[in-house]
Amino acid sequence: MPDTHTAAQRLEHDSFGDIAVPADHLWGAQTQRSLQFFAISTERQAPELIHALVLVKKISARVNGELGLLSADKAAAIVAAADEVLAGRWAEEFPLSVWQTGSGTQTNMNVNEVLANRASELLGGVRGPARRVHPNDEVNLGQSSNxxxxxxxxxxxxxxxxxxxxxxxxxxxxxxxxxxxxxxxxxxxxxxxxxxxxxxxxxxxxxxxxxxxxxxxxxxxxxxxxxxxxxxxxTAVGIGLNAHPAFAARAAAGIAEATGLPFVSAPNKxxxxxxxxxxxxxxxxxxxxxxxxxxxxxxxxxxxxxxxxxxxxxxxxxxxxxxxxxxxxxxxxxxxxxxxxxxxxxxxxxxxxxxxxxxxxxxxxxxxxxxxxxxxxxxxxxxxxxxxxxxxxxxxxxxxxRIEQLLNESLMLVTALAPHIGYDRASAIAKHAHAHGLSLREAALQLGELSGEQFDQWVRVEDMVGR
Ligand SMILES: O=C(O)C[C@H](O)C(=O)O
Known part of the structure; x- marks a missing residue:
């Protein structure tokens, strides 16, 4: 008896051979392998990063189409698939862990696979190995994860x-x-x-x-x-192997236009x-x-x-x-x-x-x-x-x-006296006040350092705050 509860699957294929993936998902073989081999923790690639990757794929398809490297219908289909993702569709198609290959190859391939399968569907084709758009040759055309x-x-x-x-x-x-x-x-x-x-x-x-x-x-x-x-x-190491010579500058200009930010092709890749x-x-x-x-x-x-x-x-x-x-x-x-x-x-x-x-x-x-x-x-x-x-x-x-209470209790208002009676005598007033629980004014008068009038004239907080 077949298990009718088993979710429907389809076979996907990559250079390592066939692998079953859930039929209702757009991802392909390399995404599935990554899920298997990097079942690590709960952190997923950030939506902002997926969004940026999909934007790169969209602009790349458009530029490769303009350069005559990709047929117009396939370029348009990849662009349309990317636009669906950028509009918020297919968010569940990017399930990979942060903790994977250090270049992000699996996430790059996840994006390539999803866009290839979806572009194929938009062209009237199927998802899977018989798809009409290839994830590496066409979505990743002239590109590397690197x-x-x-x-x-x-x-x-x-x-x-x-x-x-x-x-x-x-x-x-x-x-x-x-x-x-x-x-x-x-x-x-x-x-x-x-x-x-x-x-x-x-x-x-x-x-x-x-x-x-x-x-x-x-x-x-x-x-x-x-x-x-x-x-x-x-591309792979910075020299641009397999990319059209005009690709880098045109793609950077396309990304700048799409984002409204002044992105440029790096002068040193x-x-x-x-x-x-x-x-x-x-x-x-x-x-x-x-x-x-x-x-x-x-x-x-x-x-x-x-x-x-x-x-x-x-x-x-x-x-x-x-x-x-x-x-x-x-x-x-x-x-x-x-x-x-x-x-x-x-x-x-x-x-x-x-x-x-x-x-x-x-x-x-x-x-x-x-x-x-x-x-x-x-x-x-x-x-x-x-x-x-x-x-x-x-x-x-x-x-x-409370602010006023703490201000009035403070001993450091004595600093205003230093220019008049010197640091040492002002210090003696502060210490005397602290030791005997007196206000500064009381301490100053007790020590006979200055008159009450002088204290009131010199210790004025309004004059101390430099406004
Ligand atoms: O995934 C790629 O495009 C290249 C990979 O990161 C590698 O350098 O081995």
């Missing part, structure tokens, strides 16, 4: 920076800037080394966060030109294929942005600590119950999520650096991991920055009474 995969990585990374990360960071910068302006007149005590320091305004403190993100944007922009260089046309420095540099900037966000998120949660027994200068939004056991407790959860994201980005950076440093001769073979880490970092930072902007920063309010 140039296609780094090309897709550069496209996906540049798009992630420009379309995801920059807008998200701009939103967070905008929210912080609103607070910087709103808090411009609130004088508070500064802290250095976690110890009391001289005063500044809350607005000045927040303006530092704004400037951090402005610098981050400039760093991101500076990382883009290298990512705009595309390896496509280099050996560099973009043998190394992955553009990704290492770009992720270095993502790491820098993570360092900025971690500092900002940490400051805000420390300033909001309490509400009774901490610093308590800021009130942050109370979005959800904080504790399963402690009634009424509310926690700085947005800061916690964002700082965890930053940790992940730092970890991704280490792995990506090792991968980038470990290429051999003509090819870097750490690419799927590097693409995965880069795109995960960009996504995490984008979503995290937006979440933090909307659910924390937008609702931050100053706790004025």
């Amino acid at each position: 140039d296609v995969f780094p090309t897709a990585m550069h496209i996906a990374a540049a798009l992630a920076i420009e379309q995801q990360l920059m807008p998200a960071l701009d939103e967070l910068r905008g929210q912080l800037d609103l607070k910087a302006q709103a808090f411009a007149d609130i004088i508070k005590i500064g802290r250095t080394h976690l110890q009391d320091a001289t005063p500044l305004t809350l607005g000045q403190e927040f303006s530092g966060y704004v400037a951090q993100l402005e610098q981050g944007r400039l760093h991101l922009q500076a990382a883009l030109p290298h990512l705009y260089q595309l390896a496509l046309g280099g 050996f560099e973009v294929m043998a190394a992955a420095d553009a990704l290492v540099h770009g992720h270095g900037v993502l790491k820098t942005v993570a360092a900025s966000l971690m500092k900002i998120a940490n400051d805000i949660r420390w300033l909001a600590s309490g509400p009774r027994c901490g610093i308590g200068e800021l009130q942050i939004p109370e979005n959800e119950p904080g504790s399963s056991i402690m009634p009424g407790k509310v926690n700085p959860t947005q800061s916690e999520a964002l700082t965890m994201i930053c940790c992940q980005v730092f970890g991704n950076d280490v792995a990506l650096n090792i991968g980038g440093a470990s290429g051999n001769f003509e090819l870097n073979v750490f690419r799927p991991m590097m693409a995965h880490n880069f795109l995960q970092s960009a996504r995490l930072l984008s979503d995290g920055a937006r979440s933090f902007a909307r659910h924390c920063v937008a609702g931050i309010a100053p706790r004025r009474a």
Whole structure:
């Protein structure tokens, strides 16, 4: 009795022979082998990377058609199949693990197979070995995983920076800037080394966060030109064997037009294929942005600590119950999520650096991991920055009474006396005040260092904050 519950299968074929694949899927033999031999963990190639690979295939088919290397009907069918994927169809046809061949060959072939089978169907043919479009000879025409995969990585990374990360960071910068302006007149005590320091305004403190993100944007922009260089046309080792001499430049121009970004054919294909420095540099900037966000998120949660027994200068939004056991407790959860994201980005950076440093001769073979880490970092930072902007920063309010209390209790206002009575005498006032639980004014008068009028004239916080 045949098992009627067994899913229908069809035979696919590659240079290793026949292999059964699920009949309802478009992928072919090499995808199936990869599923068998790389059943490793749950990380799949990022949708942004698949999208970029499919775009490369679409533009390549069009250019190869224009160059007379591919018949017009087949080029059009591959373009149409690619457009279906780019429009969101067939997402389940790209099931491969990140942890596979280091060049991304199996994912390149996954894309080739899906587009070949679908293009065949669009031409009225079948899927499988009798298909009317060949995955290697036609979809992969004039290409190798070695140039296609780094090309897709550069496209996906540049798009992630420009379309995801920059807008998200701009939103967070905008929210912080609103607070910087709103808090411009609130004088508070500064802290250095976690110890009391001289005063500044809350607005000045927040303006530092704004400037951090402005610098981050400039760093991101500076990382883009290298990512705009595309390896496509280099084929296996960078010399372009089997590609038409006009292919590289035309394909890069097509990708630039399709994305609206100034991609060009890399002037040196050996560099973009043998190394992955553009990704290492770009992720270095993502790491820098993570360092900025971690500092900002940490400051805000420390300033909001309490509400009774901490610093308590800021009130942050109370979005959800904080504790399963402690009634009424509310926690700085947005800061916690964002700082965890930053940790992940730092970890991704280490792995990506090792991968980038470990290429051999003509090819870097750490690419799927590097693409995965880069795109995960960009996504995490984008979503995290937006979440933090909307659910924390937008609702931050100053706790004025507490700010004023801590300002008045601070001993470091004594710094304003140093130009008048010298460092040593001012220091003696601060130490005396601390030792005897006195205010600075009381200590100064007790030590007979200056008159009350002089103290009031010289220790004026409004004059200390440099506005
Ligand atoms: O898959 C390819 O096109 C080439 C492969 O990565 C190799 O260099 O062996």
